[in-house]
Each structure stands twice: as structure tokens, then as C-alpha cells.
Amino acid sequence: MAWEYLQPVTIRFGEGSVGELEKVASELNCKRGLLVSDPFFVKSGLAQKIVAGSNGVLVDIYSEISPNPEVREVDACAKLIKEKKVDFLVALGGGSALDCAKASGTICFTEDSICKYHGTGEVLPKQHLPLIAIPTTAGTGSEVTCVAVLSNKELGKKGPINCNNFYPAVALIDPELTYTLPPYMTASTGIDVLCHALEGFWSKGHQPVCDALALHASHIVFQYLRIVCKDPSNREARAKMAEASVIAGMAFTLPKTTSSHACSFPLTNMLHIPHGEACGLTLDYFARINADAQNGRIHEFAKKLGFKDMYEMADAIYDLKKEIGLRTDLKEYHLTDEQIQDLVDGSTHPNLYNNPVEITKEMLQEMYQSMR
Numbered sequence: 001m002a003w004e005y006l007q008p009v010t011i012r013f014g015e016g017s018v019g020e021l022e023k024v025a026s027e028l029n030c031k032r033g034l035l036v037s038d039p040f041f042v043k044s045g046l047a048q049k050i051v052a053g054s055n056g057v058l059v060d061i062y063s064e065i066s067p068n069p070e071v072r073e074v075d076a077c078a079k080l081i082k083e084k085k086v087d088f089l090v091a092l093g094g095g096s097a098l099d100c101a102k103a104s105g106t107i108c109f110t111e112d113s114i115c116k117y118h119g120t121g122e123v124l125p126k127q128h129l130p131l132i133a134i135p136t137t138a139g140t141g142s143e144v145t146c147v148a149v150l151s152n153k154e155l156g157k158k159g160p161i162n163c164n165n166f167y168p169a170v171a172l173i174d175p176e177l178t179y180t181l182p183p184y185m186t187a188s189t190g191i192d193v194l195c196h197a198l199e200g201f202w203s204k205g206h207q208p209v210c211d212a213l214a215l216h217a218s219h220i221v222f223q224y225l226r227i228v229c230k231d232p233s234n235r236e237a238r239a240k241m242a243e244a245s246v247i248a249g250m251a252f253t254l255p256k257t258t259s260s261h262a263c264s265f266p267l268t269n270m271l272h273i274p275h276g277e278a279c280g281l282t283l284d285y286f287a288r289i290n291a292d293a294q295n296g297r298i299h300e301f302a303k304k305l306g307f308k309d310m311y312e313m314a315d316a317i318y319d320l321k322k323e324i325g326l327r328t329d330l331k332e333y334h335l336t337d338e339q340i341q342d343l344v345d346g347s348t349h350p351n352l353y354n355n356p357v358e359i360t361k362e363m364l365q366e367m368y369q370s371m372r
Contacts, residue, residue: 139189141249
């Protein structure tokens with residue numbers, strides 16, 4: 001088996017690490033930055049506090065970012081980058097802010113819209129601004145990946161762009177920033193961590209380093225996600241879930257995600273289910289489908305986590321979702337046959353072809369019908 005591992009992101013983990021921002025910028029020889037922030041942190045004042053504490057290194061804030069970042073927002077951010085003549089970016093927030101910053105930090109060197117590169121196969125130019133990523137959720141792993149997931153509302157399209165430009169230069173993982181995360185967001189982003197780990201493990205592109213990371217992250221999720229959802233003030237559980245998020249991010253960025261992420265795109269586009277919950281909705285289903293693939297290695301993964309086999313682990317995933325308040329079906333939507341078919345068609349995304357078992361439209365139809 002031939003494989004290669006790449007992780008160019010410098011990771012600084014620890015409570016209070018966001019206070020190292022000015023020092024990190026100096027180490028990168030960066031002098032004039034733009035803060036790309038989730039709008040929530042502008043309303044809460046955290047974004048302004050970070051700018052004020054940067055001693056003039058950060059010169060402005062861009063925060064016009066949707067929960068599923070849109071191509072027009074990337075273009076608008078790139079325009080502001082040019083106007084402010086900045087030489088680096090800082091992204092503060094969940095995957096939305098990070099993904100917007102990643103894409104705008106490259107597209108700003110062109111006269112193009114990011115639409116030219118979104119799902120088209122067109123190769124992005126190599127020039128890009130350095131990015132310091134500060135995640136505020138324990139879930140997306142975007143701070144250590146080369147992926148930006150964007151939406152184009154006009155075309156009804158959501159999907160990832162993969163580019164080595166998108167690796168942040170530095171990730172500041174500060175568990176303190178997750179302390180105020182609401183219970184639902186904690187659950188939704190937490191189940192996304194498990195999706196990243198499992199999908200990275202069983203992806204056709206799996207490899208040993210990422211396998212080990214996937215196992216570590218999954219173990220933490222099963223041990224701590226319930227705890228942090230029940231007791232949001234539990235500092236140990238918050239720190240462990242932040243750890244699991246970054247580790248799972250490294251577990252999937254090279255192998256790529258598979259079936260659950262493919263299905264999440266239409267679930268988010270059509271039904272507006274947030275990304276993490278949308279991914280988790282189908283995870284136990286695909287765990288059962290994939291259980292016997294790859295010469296028993298998927299069952300071995302489950303056994304290392306203390307389960308009898310992957311079938312038992314799939315049951316545990318279902319129970320975990322139920323316990324932390326996430327959807328386990330789509331009954332509330334009263335879906336028509338036409339809507340079911342739209343979900344099936346929308347799920348045939350390229351990520352689906354990373355799955356170890358071929359997933360047919362008939363299988364997707366059966367899955368969505370069972371959730372109805």
C-alpha cells in the first residue's frame with residue numbers, strides 16, 4: 001500500500017491561545033490583516049475585542065457571512081481584501097467564516113468570481129494570503145483542512161472546493177471560545193466530528209496516519225459528547241471535544257469524506273438542516289452498509305472502540321443522536337415522492353464515490369423512504 005501524509009498547518013492548542021494572535025502574525029511577518037468573522041461575534045463584541053487587542057495589526061472586519069457561506073460573500077470579502085490592501089487574514093468562527101476566508105484569500109489575487117472554480121474543476125491560482133484560523137466550534141475541523149464548502153443559491157448548489165492554498169498557516173485552538181456554544185450547536189458540530197473521523201477511516205483514500213487519527217477522535221466523541229451536551233460548563237469535556245475536532249479534521253482532509261457528507265448537501269439545500277446534523281442523520285445507515293467492506297477493517301475499528309462490531313456501533317450512533325437531541329428521521333417534513341427523489345438525485349455528489357461500497361440510487365431511495 002502506497003500512501004502520503006501532508007499536514008502543513010501549525011497547530012497551537014490551549015486555553016487562552018487566542019491571545020497569541022499578534023505574536024503569531026509577527027512570526028509570519030504579517031503586518032496588516034483583515035478579521036473574517038462569524039456575524040455572531042460582531043454582535044457579541046468578541047470580534048471588536050480581538051481587533052482592539054491586536055495593536056493595529058487587524059485593520060477591519062468582514063462579517064457578512066451566512067451559516068452556509070455563499071459564493072457572493074466570498075467575492076465581497078475578496079473585494080474588501082483588495083480595498084484594504086491587507087497581507088493576511090484571520091478567520092474567527094465556525095466552518096462558515098473559515099471557509100469564506102480560505103476562498104477569498106486566493107480569489108483576491110484574480111479578477112474572477114469564486115463561481116469560476118466552484119464545482120467546475122477549474123484549478124485555482126497558487127498565490128494566496130496566509131490565514132490564521134481561530135475556530136469557535138468543536139466540529140468542522142476546517143482549521144486544519146484544505147477544503148472550503150460553499151453554496152451558490154442561484155444555482156441551488158452546495159459543494160466543496162479542495163485546494164492546498166486553503167490550508168491555514170496557523171490554527172489557534174482555544175477551547176475557551178466554545179464555552180458559550182448553545183447545546184444544539186454543540187450536538188450538531190459534535191456529531192460532525194464523528195462523521196469526519198468515520199468517513200475518513202472508511203474512505204477509499206484511507207491511509208494509516210489518518211486511520212490512527214480517526215480512531216482517537218472517535219473515542220473522544222463517544223466519551224465526551226454526551227457529557228458536554230448535558231453539562232456545557234464542563235471545561236474538560238469542552239477541551240476534549242475541541243481536541244477531537246482538530247484531530248478528526250486531520251483524519252479526513254486527505255482521504256476525503258464520503259456518503260454522509262454527500263447526502264448532507266441536499267439535506268441542507270432543500271430542508272435547511274444545519275451541516276453537522278445533516279451529516280449525522282445518515283451516518284448510522286452508512287455504517288451498516290459499509291460494515292462488511294474492506295476485509296473486516298471497519299469491524300475492527302468498532303472493536304477498538306469497545307463495540308462488538310460496526311453494526312453495534314451503528315446502533316450506538318443512533319442512540320447518541322437521540323440522546324443529544326438530533327434528528328433521527330425526516331418525519332416532520334412530510335416529504336412527497338418528488339421531494340424524496342430530489343434528495344436522491346442531490347445525493348449523487350462526487351463525495352459519494354469515495355464510499356467503500358457502491359451506493360446506488362435505489363439504496364438512497366430506500367434510505368430516505370425509511371426516514372419518511
